[in-house]
Amino acid sequence: MADYIYTLETRLSPDQQKAVTLVSNAAKAAGMNLYLTGGAIRDIITGFPIRDLDFTVQGNALKLQKDLERAGAVVGDADAETRALLLTLPGGVRAEIAMARSEHYDKPGKAPQMAPATIIEDLRRRDFTVNAMALSLNEGSRGLLMDPFNGSADIEAKVIRVLHNYAFLEDPSRLIRATRFATRFHWPLEERTQARYDAAKENGYIEYIRNASIGHEIEQLAYEDDALGVLKAYEKEGWLKVLNPRWSTAKVDTAGLGALMKTRQQMNELGYTPEVAPAVLHFLTERLGDKDVSDLRRAIPRKDLVESWKDLDSNAHSLAKRLSGKEAATPSRTWQLLSSARPEMILFLAITARQQAVAQKIKNFFTKWRLVQQKIPLPEMTELHITPQMPAYPKIANDVFMLLLDGKLRSRTETLKYLKPLAPPPPPPPPPPSAKRGRGAKALAAAAAAAGPVAVSGKPGAKGKGKAAAVLATPVPAAPVKPATAKAAPPAKPVAPATPAKTEKPPAKKAVARPAAKHTTKVKPKVKAKPKVKAKPKPKPKPKRKK
Ligand code: ATP
Ligand code: MG
Secondary structure: OOOHHHHHHHHOOHHHHHHHHHHHHHHHHOOOEEEEEOHHHHHHHHOOOOOOEEEEEEOOHHHHHHHHHHOOOEEEEEEOOOOEEEEEEOOOEEEEEEEOEEEEOOOOOOOOEEEEOOHHHHHHOOOEHHHOOEEEOOOOOOOOEEOOOOHHHHHHHOOEOEOOOOHHHHOOHHHHHHHHHHHHHOOOEOHHHHHHHHHHHHOOHHHHOOHHHHHHHHHHHHOOOOHHHHHHHHHHHOOHHHHOOOOOHHHOOHHHHHHHHHHHHHHHHOOOOOOOHHHHHHHHOOOOOHHHHHHHHHHOOOHHHHHHHHHHHHHHHHHHHHHHOHHHOOHHHHHHHHHHOOHHHHHHHHHHOOOHHHHHHHHHHHOHHHHHHHHOOHHHHHHOOOOOOOOOHHHHHHHHHHHHHOOOOOOHHHHHHHHHHHOOOOOOOOOOOOOOOHHHHHHHHHHHHHHOHHHHHOOOOHHHHHHHHHHHHOOOOOOOOOOOOOOOOOOOOOOHHHOHHHHHHHHHHHOOHHHHHHHHHHHHHHHHHHHHHHHOOOOOHHHHHHO
């Protein structure tokens, strides 16, 4: 049996993993059983990117709201009818937590009757087999996959299959969803599903779509990687006019959307993961009238998405203004300003900036200025004992970078001249191995020497140079440091400053530089050298025996 927990842990991003832990803790505290459901399970199995996390709890999900908000969740919507929360969890992770429910449809176009249910009943109300699986996150059954419709076989066969013959009649938004998934995954509809789909289309079932479903599907479009491709498919199938009667591909700023995706890709390569959904909606609706745009906004359930979409223009405008002013008068100040700006704002402005100077500054931020980091003389800094172990290291490295950016340090010599006075005093020499004599003393000295020349000689100079410098230099990246998360303001402290916490561990393990002095005298001789001294006479007879 597949180890789904292992797959879960390897496939989710660190932020998504934290989100799973957060929701698990909240559900546990409330005494509710929790399952990961929907697209997340499908994508874990298929290997496609996991866009959002859909959780289902056996109980009222709304009861978790306060707990989750205290842990940093932003609630985009709390639906009293389905008792579901739409959340943005720390790190920008999108999630939905819904109450497990059964649905009973009396009439097409009418909302189903809902009732709290078990997880298995809940899976019966789902749209397609590949979306009707649940993974237990509960103690005792953690990792158990519930797949009553054999969705995993359909994933393997790469087909989209409805759960029953009335799927499209009961909820015509499934027609739109089928088109969306077929376009995204390039999976066909299973034969009978296709026949039902065609019949539903011919008989105009879509008329009965509920407003809430329209809003949900507009929102989902924003998160598609190829939103334009999906929009075109909607247009072809006749679904786009269902989302808005005047929406068409002609209303899309295709060049803007293309540039958005391209620039996003470039930012991803540098380690930024900006949330593009608001900007996608902006370009998808660029040529739609104001009224239509506000209709679309009203329909979208996730209010934080709508707010970000609305604020795009004004935020970009104010960032452009700041980039044109005194605050960005020098490269270093511009660097600091852009490092503290939200990646999504930089991305949007990079595409929409009208002033050449603003666009150029953003370009420099992503290209030319990053290369300046390579001018930081890391090996020499190590020789000077300016290493991540120093509390002042982040500031020193950052200051050097800023001075280099502004051209105030123009050569390596100038940089070293600047750095020298900032170097800490050299490490003290180790206590002499006076207590030992003869072989023991020699072994002690040999062990100390092997552990690091700095410790033996007490001089950080010539002997210590090669090895210590090489080891210490490794954890300090010469290349641009990648930002940790989408929301984190990346490389304001680009070089070592951004990673001192991470870089402290490896050198300590290898016992170099100053900590090494202690290790060599205390640990190595006592533990390793002593047995060696005693053991030496024993191995000697071995060659004799051979002879
Ligand atoms: P993705 O989020 O990657 O677009 P998804 O399958 O997770 O895909 P969501 O819109 O997030 O899609 O919905 C989560 C889950 O809720 C779905 O997987 C499906 O099980 C269920 N679902 C959503 N909409 C419907 C619907 N109209 N009818 C039945 N089940 C639905
Ligand atoms: Mg989903």
